[in-house]
Amino acid sequence: MLSINEIRRQFPILGSNEVIYLDSAASAQKPQAVLDAVHRFYTEDNANVHRGMHALAEKATVDYENARRAVATFIGAAKHEIVFTSGCTGSINLVAKTWGKANLKKGDTIALSVLEHHSNIVPWQQLAEEIGIILKWIDIDEDGTLLLDDFANVKLVCITGCSNVLGTTPDLKLIVEKAHAAGAKVLVDAAQLVVHERIDVANLDCDFLAFSGHKLYGPTGVGVLYGKRELLENMPAFMGGGMMIGHVTKEGFTTAEIPSKFEAGTPPIAQAIGLHAAIDWLSKYSWEDIQKHEQQLINTAIESLKSIKGLRILGLPQTGCVSFVIDGVHPHDLTEIVGRNGVSLRAGHHCAEPLHERLGVNASTRMSFGIYNTKEDIQKAVQEIKAAMQILKI
Numbered sequence: 001m002l003s004i005n006e007i008r009r010q011f012p013i014l015g016s017n018e019v020i021y022l023d024s025a026a027s028a029q030k031p032q033a034v035l036d037a038v039h040r041f042y043t044e045d046n047a048n049v050h051r052g053m054h055a056l057a058e059k060a061t062v063d064y065e066n067a068r069r070a071v072a073t074f075i076g077a078a079k080h081e082i083v084f085t086s087g088c089t090g091s092i093n094l095v096a097k098t099w100g101k102a103n104l105k106k107g108d109t110i111a112l113s114v115l116e117h118h119s120n121i122v123p124w125q126q127l128a129e130e131i132g133i134i135l136k137w138i139d140i141d142e143d144g145t146l147l148l149d150d151f152a153n154v155k156l157v158c159i160t161g162c163s164n165v166l167g168t169t170p171d172l173k174l175i176v177e178k179a180h181a182a183g184a185k186v187l188v189d190a191a192q193l194v195v196h197e198r199i200d201v202a203n204l205d206c207d208f209l210a211f212s213g214h215k216l217y218g219p220t221g222v223g224v225l226y227g228k229r230e231l232l233e234n235m236p237a238f239m240g241g242g243m244m245i246g247h248v249t250k251e252g253f254t255t256a257e258i259p260s261k262f263e264a265g266t267p268p269i270a271q272a273i274g275l276h277a278a279i280d281w282l283s284k285y286s287w288e289d290i291q292k293h294e295q296q297l298i299n300t301a302i303e304s305l306k307s308i309k310g311l312r313i314l315g316l317p318q319t320g321c322v323s324f325v326i327d328g329v330h331p332h333d334l335t336e337i338v339g340r341n342g343v344s345l346r347a348g349h350h351c352a353e354p355l356h357e358r359l360g361v362n363a364s365t366r367m368s369f370g371i372y373n374t375k376e377d378i379q380k381a382v383q384e385i386k387a388a389m390q391i392l393k394i
């Protein structure tokens with residue numbers, strides 16, 4: 001069983017601040033181990049990677065590549081299948097602008113769900129504008145469950161592992177099986193899922209998977225793209241610049257081997273090392289314990305929110321967050337008032353406008369959880385929501 005007090009003590013921001021942080025789906029707080037790793041890199045080891053022959057450069061390179069190894073082990077991939085990017089958004093754009101452009105043509109169909117974050121929508125819309133692919137939307141029922149059709153004639157399925165609004169988790173294994181049976185590739189947006197559930201890409205058999213470091217208790221500015229070896233090898237490079245090349249002549253260039261081929265310029269070195277520390281830190285706890293704790297948080301949130309008059313929970317939340325609307329209350333007014341009293345919730349469309357349109361609401365309020373949250377955090381938030389409604393005279 002997790003000792004949440006012991007976990008909380010490792011997050012300086014939770015001790016130095018009265019805040020009740022229920023916005024981890026936007027960005028998670030960082031444990032001391034991550035802060036130390038980033039600080040240590042800059043104070044003791046700072047140098048660029050893959051360039052210098054001096055001791056600092058060699059140490060930085062080893063640490064950066066060890067971070068890649070740690071990420072690979074964490075999600076069941078091989079080391080060369082891990083590309084460091086700027087974030088989940090960067091990873092998905094990389095796939096759209098390289099694999100997408102090279103493998104899709106006018107009239108080809110890709111499928112994506114209405115649950116998707118804009119990061120897994122707009123890059124595909126940009127590709128549609130550019131080369132004329134067709135976007136086929138997978139709808140949901142009232143619970144937020146995907147209404148899966150077959151994937152006949154679909155070339156790529158882009159799917160979230162966990163909705164950042166509804167907290168629902170599509171059956172990825174089934175989707176991958178169905179997609180592969182139809183000859184389609186699958187890209188999983190694991191931005192939310194990666195922090196709540198063990199991912200094993202080898203077992204899942206997805207073709208691409210993307211996530212960000214900062215939602216996984218790691219630093220901002222680093223993300224991960226997993227791609228199957230043969231796909232990465234056959235994709236054109238993304239950005240051009242230093243380190244992604246084999247040779248450059250006045251006439252042209254050849255590309256480096258994977259994953260360097262996709263890491264042009266100086267990569268997010270300190271951030272990757274911080275992400276390594278985050279993975280090591282999280283790996284001290286068992287997924288079973290984490291999930292048990294987070295399930296209790298979800299259950300508490302659902303039960304206590306239900307006691308608020310006129311409140312409707314969106315979908316059937318399973319993991320990570322609960323979003324809701326309250327009759328006559330604008331989410332921005334609500335979150336501003338509770339925010340003044342130290343409760344951090346998020347209001348808006350959460351970068352998922354098509355989902356809100358599908359649900360028939362303009363905006364919602366989201367309460368999202370990290371490993372450090374307690375039932376008391378949720379109860380205090382619900383108390384503050386009720387108090388805010390008094391102020392708003394609801």
Ligand SMILES: Cc1ncc(COP(=O)(O)O)c(C=O)c1O
Nearest residue numbers: 087088089117119164191192212
């Ligand atoms: C499901 C999902 N996908 C993608 C992203 C984009 O992540 P980032 O902004 O770190 O690139 C987010 C961020 O909230 C998300 O929740």
